[in-house]
Amino acid sequence: MNPEPLWEVFVRSRRGLSHIHVGSLHAPDAEMAVRNARDVYTRRQEGVSIWVVPAGAITASSPDEKDSFFDPAGDKVYRHPTFYDIPDEVRHL
């Protein structure tokens, strides 16, 4: 049994990139959660910035809504930029 609240951890691996969800952990409060995240998720130089969010503060999509949420995108190939020739000079597209 662990009575401490659960926190979701997001780490930015380097400048210019986004914070990415890396996992979760238990901690008594936000300050300790950041410290625990530092030890659990960045001890091999994985990050330059950490966010922690109370797991209860996250609103997730429901598995029941999977069909109406995600299936309609399946046959919309025209939403992908595959019909353009991308010049070599344009990077990161």
Next chain:
Amino acid sequence: MTGHPGPPGTWDGRSSGATALEPRMAYVLGLGDDALVLAHRLGEWIAAAPQIEEDIALANIGLDLLGQARNLLTYAGELEGAGRDEDALAYLRDERDFRNLQIVERPNGDFAVTIARQLAFSAYQYELYDRLRDSADATLAAVAAKAIKEVAYHRDHATQWTLRLGDGTDESHRRMQAGLEQIWPYVEEMFDPDPVSTGLVPQRLAVDPGELREPWTAYVRPVLTEATLAVPEPAFHGRGGRRGVHTEALGYVLAEMQHLHRAHPGARW
């Protein structure tokens, strides 16, 4: 060995059986032994901490200290010039030749005892390394400059827990206070004048331990006050680690730490 009894309530009166060492080597060895022995103590928490997050945190701190120990013991061996490397110094010396402060060898106790020890020692090590960065010894200055960032985190970790345990529940407060009471008898030794460093201070090769008491107190006292904890007033003070005088706890640490290397010399993974 007929050593006369020392002042009551101290270990000072014991005759010393420690090997005489060149002062610079002895000084570096003492700092290396502090880090090595505490690294081992923190390693004992692995798979036994109150939660997995803390398991990893204490192991990380232990590994930071082990890294410091490796640098310092290697350098001590170089200063000695007798061909002893870090392994020879870590695994092939006996209790009386270890120069660590007694506080680092004290048993882990419960989590609060460990946090009390971490708070007292990391606050000491922080002030020490802060000053050693200006040492005339370039190697020692470089080790201190790298390690102080690690130690700043160790001190913060211990501070955060001291505040939460001290100003937490009745039970956590009781345990944190009890942890302080167990560790504080070994605090004074950190600031004791030590014959080895005394000779090195004028050349800026070492830091005068007495100089650390005031900044240490200025950091630790407000933490205890904010945590609603009382500063213990121990009737007994353990002393003499830098001269090879140790509590009964160190022998058990060394038995576990050195057994494999002594049973299988040169063993590798």
